[in-house]
Amino acid sequence: MSKPSTPNTIDIAGQPAIINYVPELGAFRGKFLGLTGYCDFVSDSIQGLKNEGEISLREYLEDCSAAGIEPYVRQEKVKTFTLRYPESFGERLNQAAAEHETSVNTFIIETLNERMKHA
Structure with a gap:
């Protein structure tokens, strides 16, 4: 098939x-x-x-x-980790992601990426 x-x-x-x-x-x-x-x-x-x-x-x-340019987009490997946080934080996180019309995962990655620009 x-x-x-x-x-x-x-x-x-x-x-x-x-x-x-x-x-x-x-x-x-x-x-x-x-x-x-x-x-x-x-x-x-x-x-x-x-x-x-x-x-x-x-x-x-x-x-x-x-x-001398790489012609193909390279697929980046996705890594995972466990994040421990208080239950009340999870509720705020869900709300913030919803306000940005994105998933919690994407919201966390974008937030971390923005923060690391200033590190």
């Missing part, structure tokens, strides 16, 4: 790209995902997207190599 694909995506040379139709161009535009920079391509057909995507990706990788 093949793995399900994400709508409007295509795999070119092992690299996923999101595809959108651009009415002003009368063509499809693809943008590679998972790269450290911007790399796109345009065509009016699926085969054209594959061809143009391969060219664009190859040129992007060559440019990165020449400039």
Whole structure:
């Protein structure tokens, strides 16, 4: 069984790209995902997207190599730790995260990150 694909995506040379139709161009535009920079391509057909995507990706990788730039986004490992706090703090933490329309985990990470900027 093949793995399900994400709508409007295509795999070119092992690299996923999101595809959108651009009415002003009368063509499809693809943008590679998972790269450290911007790399796109345009065509009016699926085969054209594959061809143009391969060219664009190859040129992007060559440019990165020449400039000494890492072309791919590296997935950072996620670490965990146990945090002990009073129950009343947990209630305030939940409220603060809700006010910022984010999860408690994201709120804690963003708060720590902001605090470490000043450390």
